[in-house]
Amino acid sequence: MTEDHPHEVEDAVARRLDPEDAQLALARVQDQLRRHALVEHLVHKQEDGDERAPLIEGMLQRQHENELRALVNSLHPADIAFILESLPKEDRQMIWQLVRAEFDADVLLEVADWVRQSLIETMDRADLVAATENMDADEIADLIANLPPDVVAEVQKGLTPKERAQLIEAMGYPEDSVGGIMDFEMVRVRDDVSLEVVLRYLRRQEALPDHTDQIFVVDRTDKLLGTLSLSALLVSDPDATVRDVMSTDYLTLDPMDADAEAAQAFERYDLVSAPVIDRRGRLIGRVTIADVVDVIREDSDEQALSRAGMQEEDIFAPVVRGIRNRAPWLLLNLCTAGTAAFVASRFEDTVSHIVVLAFLMSIVAGIGGNSGNQTMTLIIRALAVGRVTSQNAWQLIKRELVVTLLVGTMGSVAAGGFAWWISGSVPVALVMMAAMIGNMLVGAMVGVMVPMVRSRLGKDPAMGSSVLLTFATDSLGFFIFLGLATIFLI
Amino acid sequence: MTEDHPHEVEDAVARRLDPEDAQLALARVQDQLRRHALVEHLVHKQEDGDERAPLIEGMLQRQHENELRALVNSLHPADIAFILESLPKEDRQMIWQLVRAEFDADVLLEVADWVRQSLIETMDRADLVAATENMDADEIADLIANLPPDVVAEVQKGLTPKERAQLIEAMGYPEDSVGGIMDFEMVRVRDDVSLEVVLRYLRRQEALPDHTDQIFVVDRTDKLLGTLSLSALLVSDPDATVRDVMSTDYLTLDPMDADAEAAQAFERYDLVSAPVIDRRGRLIGRVTIADVVDVIREDSDEQALSRAGMQEEDIFAPVVRGIRNRAPWLLLNLCTAGTAAFVASRFEDTVSHIVVLAFLMSIVAGIGGNSGNQTMTLIIRALAVGRVTSQNAWQLIKRELVVTLLVGTMGSVAAGGFAWWISGSVPVALVMMAAMIGNMLVGAMVGVMVPMVRSRLGKDPAMGSSVLLTFATDSLGFFIFLGLATIFLI
Numbered sequence: 001m002t003e004d005h006p007h008e009v010e011d012a013v014a015r016r017l018d019p020e021d022a023q024l025a026l027a028r029v030q031d032q033l034r035r036h037a038l039v040e041h042l043v044h045k046q047e048d049g050d051e052r053a054p055l056i057e058g059m060l061q062r063q064h065e066n067e068l069r070a071l072v073n074s075l076h077p078a079d080i081a082f083i084l085e086s087l088p089k090e091d092r093q094m095i096w097q098l099v100r101a102e103f104d105a106d107v108l109l110e111v112a113d114w115v116r117q118s119l120i121e122t123m124d125r126a127d128l129v130a131a132t133e134n135m136d137a138d139e140i141a142d143l144i145a146n147l148p149p150d151v152v153a154e155v156q157k158g159l160t161p162k163e164r165a166q167l168i169e170a171m172g173y174p175e176d177s178v179g180g181i182m183d184f185e186m187v188r189v190r191d192d193v194s195l196e197v198v199l200r201y202l203r204r205q206e207a208l209p210d211h212t213d214q215i216f217v218v219d220r221t222d223k224l225l226g227t228l229s230l231s232a233l234l235v236s237d238p239d240a241t242v243r244d245v246m247s248t249d250y251l252t253l254d255p256m257d258a259d260a261e262a263a264q265a266f267e268r269y270d271l272v273s274a275p276v277i278d279r280r281g282r283l284i285g286r287v288t289i290a291d292v293v294d295v296i297r298e299d300s301d302e303q304a305l306s307r308a309g310m311q312e313e314d315i316f317a318p319v320v321r322g323i324r325n326r327a328p329w330l331l332l333n334l335c336t337a338g339t340a341a342f343v344a345s346r347f348e349d350t351v352s353h354i355v356v357l358a359f360l361m362s363i364v365a366g367i368g369g370n371s372g373n374q375t376m377t378l379i380i381r382a383l384a385v386g387r388v389t390s391q392n393a394w395q396l397i398k399r400e401l402v403v404t405l406l407v408g409t410m411g412s413v414a415a416g417g418f419a420w421w422i423s424g425s426v427p428v429a430l431v432m433m434a435a436m437i438g439n440m441l442v443g444a445m446v447g448v449m450v451p452m453v454r455s456r457l458g459k460d461p462a463m464g465s466s467v468l469l470t471f472a473t474d475s476l477g478f479f480i481f482l483g484l485a486t487i488f489l490i
Numbered sequence: 491m492t493e494d495h496p497h498e499v500e501d502a503v504a505r506r507l508d509p510e511d512a513q514l515a516l517a518r519v520q521d522q523l524r525r526h527a528l529v530e531h532l533v534h535k536q537e538d539g540d541e542r543a544p545l546i547e548g549m550l551q552r553q554h555e556n557e558l559r560a561l562v563n564s565l566h567p568a569d570i571a572f573i574l575e576s577l578p579k580e581d582r583q584m585i586w587q588l589v590r591a592e593f594d595a596d597v598l599l600e601v602a603d604w605v606r607q608s609l610i611e612t613m614d615r616a617d618l619v620a621a622t623e624n625m626d627a628d629e630i631a632d633l634i635a636n637l638p639p640d641v642v643a644e645v646q647k648g649l650t651p652k653e654r655a656q657l658i659e660a661m662g663y664p665e666d667s668v669g670g671i672m673d674f675e676m677v678r679v680r681d682d683v684s685l686e687v688v689l690r691y692l693r694r695q696e697a698l699p700d701h702t703d704q705i706f707v708v709d710r711t712d713k714l715l716g717t718l719s720l721s722a723l724l725v726s727d728p729d730a731t732v733r734d735v736m737s738t739d740y741l742t743l744d745p746m747d748a749d750a751e752a753a754q755a756f757e758r759y760d761l762v763s764a765p766v767i768d769r770r771g772r773l774i775g776r777v778t779i780a781d782v783v784d785v786i787r788e789d790s791d792e793q794a795l796s797r798a799g800m801q802e803e804d805i806f807a808p809v810v811r812g813i814r815n816r817a818p819w820l821l822l823n824l825c826t827a828g829t830a831a832f833v834a835s836r837f838e839d840t841v842s843h844i845v846v847l848a849f850l851m852s853i854v855a856g857i858g859g860n861s862g863n864q865t866m867t868l869i870i871r872a873l874a875v876g877r878v879t880s881q882n883a884w885q886l887i888k889r890e891l892v893v894t895l896l897v898g899t900m901g902s903v904a905a906g907g908f909a910w911w912i913s914g915s916v917p918v919a920l921v922m923m924a925a926m927i928g929n930m931l932v933g934a935m936v937g938v939m940v941p942m943v944r945s946r947l948g949k950d951p952a953m954g955s956s957v958l959l960t961f962a963t964d965s966l967g968f969f970i971f972l973g974l975a976t977i978f979l980i
Contacts (some may be wrong), residue, residue, distance in 0.1 A: 018741060019754050023876045030881040078758045086877040088885070199724070208721040211762065213703060230720050231698040234689070251508060264509050267787060268568045270780040272701065272762055289779050290760035296783065297757060300790035301871065307797075308867040309860070315872055315886060322893040323900075326864050330857060330901055337856045338908050341849040345912055348845050355841050358848030359831040362964075365852070366827045367820060370799070374816050377798040381791065382805055386513045387576040391520040395578070396805060403812040410813075411820055418828050422835055474852075 022079035025071060026086050032071075033091050036064045069098040077106035085115050088316040093122045104131035109139055114314045116146050129154050137163045138183040138285075141170035169284070178262050179255030181295065182276045182285035185209035189242055191217045191225050196238040198228070211288035213272035217246045224252065224275055224283045252277045253287060259295045264385075266292045303462060309333075332467060340365070340474035347482035350490055356423040357485055363415060364435045365477035371407065372443025372469050375400050379451045383461050393452065400444050408440035427489055435481035439473055442480075446472045512569035515561060516576050522561075523581050526554045559588040567596035575605050578806040583612045594621035599629055604804045606636050619644050627653045628673040628775075631660035659774070668752050669745030671785065672766045672775035675699035679732055681707045681715050686728040688718070701778035703762040707736045714742065714765055714773045742767045743777060749785045754875075756782045793952060799823075822957060830855070830964035837972035840980055846913040847975055853905060854925045855967035861897065862933025862959050865890050869941045873951050883942065890934050898930035917979055925971035929963055932970075936962045 039060045072080055072095060080099060084092050084107070096119050099107060104123075108116060108131060120128065128147065132140060132155045144152060156164060166184045173179025187208060189198050198215070202208065215233070217226040226246035236245045251269060253262050253276045265271065266289060276285040305311060309329025313322060344351075344361065351358050379396070382388045388396060412433035420429035446469050451461035529550045562570055562585060570589060574582050574597070586609050589597060594613075598606060598621060610618065618637065622630060622645045634642060646654060656674045663669025677698060679688050688705070692698070705723070707716040716736035726735045741759060743752050743766045755761065756779060766775040795801060799819025803812065834841075834851065841848050869886070872878045878886060902923035910919035936959050941951035 019751070019758055019876065022758075023879075026876075027879050027881065030879060034881065076759065078760075082758070082875075082877075086879075086882070088882075202724045203727075205725050207725055210760065211703075212721060213701075213762070230724070231702060233724075234692045234720070235695050235697055237693070261509070267783050268509055268512075268572070269566065270568075270700065270783075272703070272779065289762065289783075293757050293760075293779075293783065293786065296786055296790075300786075300793075303790075304793070304867060304871065308864045310864055310867065313868065315868060315877065315889070319889065319892050319896065322889065323897050326861070326893065327897050327900060329864070330861055330897060331904065333860045334853070334857060334901060334904055334908075337853040338905075341853050341908075342912065344852075345846065345849040348849075351848050352842070352845040355838050355845075355848075356835065358841050358845075358851075359835040359838075361848075362834075362852045362855070363824070363827040363831050366964075367824060370823045371816070371820055374798045374800055374819070377794060377800065378803065378805060381794065385572075386509065386516075387572075387805065389513075389517050389520060389576075391517065391524065392576070392578075399805070399809065399812065402809050403816065406809065407813050407817050407820060410817060411824060414821065414824055415828075418824075418831075422832065474856075 019079075019082075022075060022082050025075055025079065026083050028071060029068060029083055029087070029095065032064055032068050033087075033094075036061060039064070065098060068095065072098055073100045073103070077103050078110050080107050081110035081112075081115075084119065085112055089118050089314075092118060092316075096122060101127065101130065105135055105139075108143060109135070112312070114312055114317070116143070120146050125151060125154075133158045136183060136185060137166035138170045140167055144171065173255055176259050177255065178253045178257040178259055178276055178287060179285070181259050181262070181291040182253075182255065182287050183209075183291075184285055186275075186283070186286045187212060187215040188218050188222075188283065189215055189228065191219070191243040191246065192241060194239055194241050195233055195236055195245065198233060198242060199238060209286075211273055211290055216275055216283055216286075217242055218283050222282045224277050224281060226250070227275065250275070254278075255284065259292075260299060262287055263292050263295045263299070267296075306462065307466060309467075333470075336467060336471040336474065339471070340478055343475045344478040344482060347478075347486060350482055350486045354423075354425075354428065354485065354489060356419075356425075356428065357482065359422065360419055360428070360432055361478055361481050363418075364432070364439050364481045365474045367411065367415070367436060368439030368443040368473035368477045369470050370443075371404060371440045372447040372473055373466065375404065375444045375447030376451060376465055376469055379448055380461050380465070383451055383455045388452070388455075397448050400448050401441065404440050404444040405437065408437040411440075412436045428485075431481065431484045431488055435477070435484055438480045439477040442476045443469065443473045509569070509572075512565060512572050515565055515569065516573050518561060519558060519573055519577070519585065522554055522558050523577075523584075526551060529554070555588060558585065562588055563590045563593070567593050568600050570597050571600035571602075571605075574609065575602055579608050579804075582608060582806075586612060591617065591620065595625055595629075598633060599625070602802070604802055604807070606633070610636050615641060615644075623648045626673060626675060627656035628660045630657055634661065663745055666749050667745065668743045668747040668749055668766055668777060669775070671749050671752070671781040672743075672745065672777050673699070673781075674775050676765075676773070676776045677702060677705040678708050678712075678773065679705055679718065681709070681733040681736065682731060684729055684731050685723055685726055685735065688723060688732060689728060699776075701763055701780055706765055706773055706776075707732055708773050712772045714767050714771060716740070717765065740765070744768075745774065749782075750789060752777055753782050753785045753789070757786075796952065797956060823960075826957060826961040827964065829961070830968055833965045834968040834972060837968075837976060840972055840976045844913075844915075844918065844975065844979060846909075846915075846918065847972065849912065850909055850918070850922055851968055851971050853908075854922070854929050854971045855964045857901065857905070857926060858929030858933040858963035858967045859960050860933075861894060861930045862937040862963055863956065865894065865934045865937030866941060866955055866959060869938055870951050870955070873941055873945045878942070878945075887938050890938050891931065894930050894934040895927065898927040901930075902926045918975075921971065921974045921978055925967070925974055928970045929967040932966045933959065933963045 039057060072083065075083070080103060084096060087095060092115070104127065108119060111119065128151045132143065132147065132151065135143070137159070140155065159167065170179070187202070189201070212230065214227045214229045216224060217228055218224055226248045227250045228242055228246045232245050251265055251271065251274050253274055255276055255278070262274070266274070271289065273286055273288045275283055276287060278284050301312070309332070310325050313325050379388070382396065415436050416429040416433040419432035420426060423429070450465045450468050454465065455461040529547060562573065565573070570593060574586060577585060582605070594617065598609060601609065618641045622633065622637070622641065627649070630645065649657065660669070677692070679691070702720065704717045704719045706714060707718055708714055716738045717740045718732055718736045722735050741755055741761065741764050743764055745766055745768070752764070756764070761779065763776055763778045765773055766777060768774050791802070799822070800815050803815050869878070872886070905926050906919040906923040909922035910916060913919070940955045940958050944955065945951040
C-alpha cells in the first residue's frame with residue numbers, strides 16, 4: 001500500500017531547513033552568476049589577441065560551475081525551487097542544469113507553474129522520463145500538461161494498471177477541486193484486526209506516506225468505516241481491535257467539492273488529512289494539509305493580483321508577457337474613466353461658469369470610491385466565510401448605509417470647509433457637502449449589492465466588483481455634483 | 491508530559507464535521523430567533539388584556555430555547571464559534587447561554603477576538619473559572635487580556651509551578667511572534683532508549699497532544715538532539731535506539747521569530763509541527779500547523795482590510811465602532827484628494843480657457859494610479875517571498891519601467907483618440923498622450939520605490955503604500971497634464 005518514495009522530502013540527505021538560509025544562498029548564486037558573466041565578457045573582449053583565452057575561460061567557468069553546483073545541491077528541493085523562481089530565465093536554466101538528477105522530480109513538483117515550462121524545455125527525453133517515472137499518479141497528473149506527449153507515453157508504460165487508473169482519475173478532476181489536490185497514498189486497514197496486527201503491518205513498510213496522521217479503516221469493498229489516528233494507535237492497548245478504537249466521526253470530502261471548501265474545513269477543524277470518498281462511500285483518495293496550505297496561499301495571492309487586474313506573472317518573463325498581463329485591465333479602466341469624463345463633459349457650461357467645480361469634482365468621486373471600497377471589502381469577507389444569510393442581509397445593508405451616512409456627514413463638513421476655502425462661496429460648499437454624502441451612499445449601495453448579487457448568481461463576489469464600483473462612484477459622483485451645481489448655482 | 495485535555499476537539503462526542511452543515515444550522519438558529527422575537531412581540535401587544543399571556547409566552551419561549559439548545563450543542567465547538575460570530579450581540583449572548591458548559595473553553599478559544607469580550611461579559615465568575623482552569627498555559631495566555639483580574643488570580647492558583655512559569659513565559663512574547671503562537675505540550679524522550687521503550691511510554695498516556703507528528707529527543711538539560719517522527723517510530727525495528735532512528739536535520743524556530751517567518755517555513759517544507767528552542771538550544775515549545783494556518787489566514791485577511799484602510803470589525807458592532815474604524819482612512823484620503831485638487835486649482839486660468847481639460851485630467855490621474863498599483867502589487871509580492879535582492883532590484887525596476895512605458899504608449903493612443911473626439915483639438919490630444927505616459931511612469935516609480943524603501947527600513951512594505959501612490963499619481967497627474975497644457979496650449 002505504501003511504496004518507496006525516493007523523491008520525498010524525508011529521504012533527502014541532511015540539509016538545513018531555513019528560508020533565510022535559502023535567501024542567503026540566492027544572493028550567493030547571483031554573485032557567482034555575475035562573476036561568471038564577467039569572465040565571459042572579459043575573455044570575449046581579448047579573444048582575438050590570445051589563443052589561451054578559451055582555455056582560461058573554460059577553467060574559470062568550470063570552477064564557478066562547481067561552486068554553484070555544490071551550493072545549490074546542498075539545499076532542500078523546495079529551496080532550490082525558490083532560487084530557480086527568483087532568477088531570470090537564462091540563469092535559471094543554467095542553474096537547473098547543475099541540480100542533481102535525483103532532485104529533478106521534487107524540484108519540478110515544487111516550482112510554480114510559470115517556471116516549470118522553462119525547466120522542462122532544457123531537459124532531454126531520458127532525463128524527463130527518469131524524473132517522472134518515480135512520481136505518484138497524482139503528481140504526474142499535475143505535471144502532465146507540461147510534458148511532451150512522447151514522454152507521457154513512455155512514463156505511462158511504466159505504471160501499474162492501478163496507477164494508470166489513478167492517473168486517469170486524477171486528470172479528470174478540475175484543477176480547483178478536491179479531486180485536483182488529492183493523492184492516492186494511504187494506509188488502509190480492516191476493522192476486525194487488532195492494533196497489534198496493524199503495528200506489525202506498518203513495521204513492514206519502508207515509510208508512511210507524508211502527513212499520515214490517521215489510517216483509514218475500510219471493508220472488503222473499500223467502503224470507509226472509520227479512521228484510526230496514529231495517536232489512538234499509539235496510546236491504546238495493542239490487544240484492542242481497530243473497531244473499538246477507530247473514530248466514526250470524521251469529515252469526508254467529495255472529489256468534486258471546491259478546493260476552497262476543503263480548505264475552510266481544514267482550517268475550522270484543524271485537520272492534517274481528510275479522506276475523499278465517492279458517492280457510494282468508497283475511499284478513493286486523501287487530501288493533506290500541505291496541499292491545503294498551498295490552496296490558501298494561492299487563493300490569497302490570486303485575490304491580491306486580481307484586485308489589481310493581473311494574473312500570476314514571472315517577474316523575469318519577457319516584457320511582451322508583462323504587457324499582455326496588464327494591458328486589458330488598464331484598457332478597461334480607461335473605458336470607465338472615459339465614460340465618467342464624458343458624463344462630466346455634459347456639464348461643460350456649468351464648469352466653464354464656475355471653474356473651481358472642476359477641481360472639487362474629483363474629490364467627490366474619489367471619496368465615494370474609497371468609502372464604497374471599505375463596504376465592499378467587509379461584505380466580500382462576510383460572504384466568503386458564509387456569514388451572510390438571507391435573514392441578516394437586510395440588517396447588514398442597513399448598518400452599512402447608516403455608518404456611511406454618518407461618516408459621510410462628518411467628512412462632508414471637512415470637505416465643505418475645503419470647498420469654501422478654495423472657492424470662497426458658501427453655495428459651492430453646500431453643494432459639495434450634499435454631493436459627497438450622496439456619492440458615498442452610492443458607493444455603499446454598490447459595495448453591498450454587487451458582491452451579494454454576484455454571490456447569489458454563484459459567481460466569485462470579488463472578481464470585477466472593484467471596476468464596477470469605481471465606474472459607479474466616478475460617473476455618478478460627477479453627475480450628482482455637477483447636476484446639483486447646475487440646478488442650484490447657475 | 492501529556493495531560494488530560496477535556497476540552498480538546500478529539501474528545502468531543504460524535505458530531506458532524508462539515509462547514510456547510512454549520513451554515514444550515516446558522517439559518518435555522520436565525521429562524522428560531524425570529525420566531526422567538528415574534529412571540530415576545532405578540533404577547534407584549536396583548537399583555538394588558540390577558541393575564542395568561544406571560545404564561546403562554548414563558549411556555550413558548552422555553553420550547554424555542556430547548557430546540558435552540560439541542561441544535562447548537564449538536565455542533566462542533568468551531569461551528570458554534572462560527573454561529574456566534576455571525577449573530578448580532580444580543581442574539582449571540584442569548585445563544586451563548588445555551589451552550590453546554592463543557593464546550594465553553596473550546597468555544598472561547600475558537601471565537602475571533604472581537605467576539606470574545608461580548609461572551610465573557612455574560613459569564614459569572616464561577617463559570618469563567620470553570621472554563622479556564624483546564625486550559626493549557628498557552629491558551630490561558632491568549633485569553634488573559636479579556637479576563638477579569640479576580641478570575642485570573644483564581645485560575646493562577648490552580649496551576650502547577652511549571653504551568654505558572656509557562657504562562658508567564660507565553661505572556662512575555664509579542665502576539666505576532668513564534669512565542670505568541672507556540673504551545674508547551676510535547677512528548678520528549680531520551681536518545682539512548684529503544685523504540686520499544688518509547689512505545690511503552692506512549693501507551694501510558696491518555697492521548698498525544700494535538701498535531702503530534704514527531705516527538706522530541708532531548709538530553710538531561712532539555713537540549714534538543716533530534717526529532718523522531720511517528721512514521722519512523724512505527725516502521726522501524728522496536729529494538730533500535732532512538733539515536734539510530736531520529737532525524738538530526740530539522741527546522742528549529744526562535745521564540746522571537748516573526749510568526750509570518752514560521753508560516754513561510756511551514757509552507758515551504760510542508761511541516762506539521764516544529765520545535766522552538768532558546769539561545770542555548772533547549773527545547774521550550776512547539777508550533778503546530780493549526781496555529782500556522784490561522785496566521786496565514788489572518789495575515790491575508792488583515793492585508794485585504796488594511797488595503798481598504800480598516801481593521802477587523804464585528805459586522806454587528808454598534809455603529810459608533812464602525813465609524814471609528816473607517817473615518818480615519820477616509821479623512822486621510824480627503825486630505826490627499828484635497829491637496830491634489832489644490833495643485834490643480836493653481837491652473838485655474840488654463841482650465842477656464844480650455845474647459846475640456848477639466849474632464850480629461852481625472853483620466854490621467856486615474857490610469858496612473860491603476861498602472862502604479864499593478865507594479866506595486868507585483869513588487870510587494872516579490873518582496874514578501876524574499877525574491878528581491880540588491881542584485882536583481884535594478885533589473886526589476888528596469889523591467890517595470892519598460893513594461894509601463896510600452897503599455898502607456900499603447901494606452902495613450904486610445905486616450906489621445908478619446909481626447910481628440912471630446913475636444914476636437916489635436917494639440918489637446920497630444921498633451922493628453924504625453925501626460926498619460928508621464929504619469930504612468932510616475933506610478934511605476936512610486937510603485938517600485940515605496941515598497942522597496944519601506945522594506946529596506948524594516949517596515950511592512952504594503953502598509954500605507956497605496957495612499958502614497960494615489961497621492962503621487964493624483965497630484966503629479968494633475969500637475970503634469972495641466973502644466974503641459976499651460977506651456978503648449980495657452
